[in-house]
Amino acid sequence: MPEPLSPAVLVIGEALMDITVTVADTVETPGGGPANIALGLARRGVGAALLTRLGRDERGRTIARHLEASGVGILPESFHDGATSTARATLDERGAATYEFDIAWDVPRDVAVGEIPVIHTGSLGVFLEPGAEAVTAILDAHPDAIVTFDPNIRPGLVGDPDAARTRFEAIAGRAAVVKLSDEDAAYLFAIESVDAVIDTILALGPNLVAVTRGGDGATLSTREHRVEVTAPRVEVVDTIGAGDTFMASLLAESAIRSGVELDGDDLAAIGKRAVAAAAVTVSRTGADLPWAAELAD
Template identity: 35%
Template sequence: MIVSCGEALIDFLPVKDTGGNDAYRPVVGGSPYNVALTIGRLGVPAGFLGGVSTDFFGDMLAAELERSKVALDYVERSGRPSTLAFVSLAHDEPAYAFFDENSAERLDDPATRPLGPEVEALHFGSISLIPPPIGDRLEALMAAERGRRVISYDPNVRPSLITDGAAFRARVERMAAMADIVKISGADLEWLYPGVPVAETAARWRAAGAGLVVVTRGGKGVIAFAADGSVESPIVPVTVADTVGAGDSFTGGLLARLSELGHLTVGSVRATPLAALQTALDFANRVAAITCSRPGADPPWRHELG
């Protein structure tokens, strides 16, 4: 089972009402949550680890996990409120405004739910790694499980939430060094290290302890850096509805395909042959393309990929 750790929240997406006025539509979301949905819908055993409210938004989140074949074994339901995120699509990249003070996600404690032997990989990322106490707790979980299970990490930078850039970059450095797979966008790398070439950062991270480093570059496709060299995968052309959740769908597709190929294990993931990595990247790009073709973070089911 691949377990995605972090936030589950409600995205409020901009829409027009019947009178043509600006309005918002609530949909389930959260980067790690979207990764879990993607893996489950692709038919690979998936789980989610995080805090989910017992309010009606939390019920929406739990119901969609179940519908998408994601196990709730490591979900903690509580009476704290759900995290809410308002999304702006006015520019090339989605912008977010988050409301999560004292939320079920932010105050969750993963240590209360020990992981079972069925968990082969853990994925971490996004806004749950910024605020205390959840950011510290998730980093501690990653450190405790390093070497025992495959560790996947996507910083998924949200600049509007980062009040201490130096502390955030330090956490990125620590977590990247512990990860077997680091997936990150070119835009996030530019925010973290302005003007530094992608290959230079990938080499530095790998020297510090990271395994595979996978960089999504929008229309330029994806490049992955591995022990045997690098490999690239072009984007899949599609009519784009929006890009909400595209990176999460890519990550879920990558992890699911590596699992199917037998390379998502502690003993083999860092030595994944370039040919197998190419196959996984191409598959993940197809998954992300389908997500981009429809509004919101709505990853595809396995039958949609043929």
């Protein structure tokens, strides 16, 4: 098991157990967007600490072992005496899924995270109370940190679009980097154009906005430069963890973590590496994010 590196990024958000029920069997796999991003960072050699919520139960221990095996450092404040959160997908004979969530989200507001230069947050962790308020308190306590944000919208859990957009704007307004999918954008904004969505988000304050479009690639934009990148063509096994891989790839870039100004060539190269990393993940089952050795520059 790799020793956790000195953390360059603190990731705050949910870790949970994904439970897939089919007519043949039931399979449980560790999941949660922020936990996947921490995993992806550690596998790329970037020190990642994770503040999450895990029960001291078998599922919590399984998730912790999964993350620690890749070098993620889980903050001790992440553990509690309740049950670990779950997301259950039941598939019928045709493969149609019905979902059931058992998720509780809270973290300590006064957790000691030290002088970590970058804080990433997103997904349910910034929308579900009481933990969402705690996330805000942690960001308030670290005004000099570079904040990155991926809303990773779950429509059935984040409230109506107006309430979700209000919360999104509050976090995006203090972030240096915002990444979202075209589906996130459609839920949050009554705007059809990706360019218009990007312009709206940039006006909130971020320096970089990236919108992913699945197999159609992504758009990355600063106020001065905007580029389109095309996704590699691969045989897709499933798309679980693709967006998390893209976000982890952005955070693996030292230029993004240091907050330097990016030109068009920088954006194109960063975007190309991010879609290539996501292509590795979608070519295999589950959120099995790539290791550094699997990615050619």
